[in-house]
Amino acid sequence: MTMYLGAFRATLRRTGNCAFSTGTRVLLAGRPKIYTKTGDKGTSALFTGERRPKDDVVFDALGTNDELSSSIGLAREFCLDQGEGLNGMIGQLEQIQCLLQDIGSNIATPRDSATAPRLARTEFDSDGQHVQDLETWIDTMDQELPPLTSFILPSGGKAAAALHIARSVSRRTERRVVPLAQEQRVDKSVAVYLNRLSDYLFTCGRYAAMKAGRQEAVYKKPRAPRVKKNSSIATASEEE
Numbered sequence: 001m002t003m004y005l006g007a008f009r010a011t012l013r014r015t016g017n018c019a020f021s022t023g024t025r026v027l028l029a030g031r032p033k034i035y036t037k038t039g040d041k042g043t044s045a046l047f048t049g050e051r052r053p054k055d056d057v058v059f060d061a062l063g064t065n066d067e068l069s070s071s072i073g074l075a076r077e078f079c080l081d082q083g084e085g086l087n088g089m090i091g092q093l094e095q096i097q098c099l100l101q102d103i104g105s106n107i108a109t110p111r112d113s114a115t116a117p118r119l120a121r122t123e124f125d126s127d128g129q130h131v132q133d134l135e136t137w138i139d140t141m142d143q144e145l146p147p148l149t150s151f152i153l154p155s156g157g158k159a160a161a162a163l164h165i166a167r168s169v170s171r172r173t174e175r176r177v178v179p180l181a182q183e184q185r186v187d188k189s190v191a192v193y194l195n196r197l198s199d200y201l202f203t204c205g206r207y208a209a210m211k212a213g214r215q216e217a218v219y220k221k222p223r224a225p226r227v228k229k230n231s232s233i234a235t236a237s238e239e240e
């Protein structure tokens with residue numbers, strides 16, 4: 001990790017860029033190895049330099065946010081394969097992955113202990129514009145979609161199903177972030193963004209299924225088995 005976060009962070013500090021890379025190795029040609037081995041003893045560093053055990057709630061949130069970006073990356077690849085009618089969504093998903101890097105910076109800079117300049121550099125969506133963008137994108141897709149009349153099961157092609165996985169990872173990330181936001185250790189806007197992001201990804205899943213010309217599977221109540229007189233079990237349909 002030598003060139004990964006140590007020097008990378010120093011470069012970011014110099015340039016004022018607040019991106020905080022988690023899990024994604026940044027390797028520059030001719031530079032030292034990407035690993036520092038500083039994390040081998042089970043602790044790692046926050047953006048403030050403070051070291052904490054790797055099972056700390058902050059790393060849990062940071063790691064889940066990283067999983068979210070990875071799952072969006074996979075969904076985006078399936079969207080690229082599907083192609084037809086998904087160009088807008090593909091661009092939006094890439095923008096969202098960049099914003100998740102910023103969310104990582106926010107999570108890794110505890111709001112209750114970081115210095116004022118660091119807090120300012122890692123502030124997230126202070127004017128609510130990123131949430132507004134998600135809402136606009138949701139509303140635009142919704143205008144083309146048939147109204148929801150049943151519970152949708154994740155389905156409708158590989159792109160749609162992958163978007164539903166990303167949606168559920170977004171909800172998991174939200175669950176990790178909400179307690180931190182309630183304790184004012186992460187900006188509240190991060191929790192709001194993750195909440196809206198799962199709605200956006202749900203809508204994307206439906207939209208991708210529609211563009212693929214695929215029917216989404218819907219919830220049907222499974223029929224309860226009935227006990228026959230001779231005590232063997234049969235489903236209701238077998239008895240009809």
Ligand SMILES: Nc1ncnc2c1ncn2[C@@H]1O[C@H](COP(=O)(O)OP(=O)(O)OP(=O)(O)O)[C@@H](O)[C@H]1O
Nearest residue numbers: 001022023035036037038039040044045059062063
């Ligand atoms: N297991 C983890 N889950 C979530 N976030 C982590 C984890 N380990 C490290 N991080 C965060 O991601 C950043 C980059 O990870 P990295 O693997 O470089 O850290 P490290 O394990 O401390 O270092 P090294 O891999 O060089 O020993 C760390 O600075 C830390 O903020």
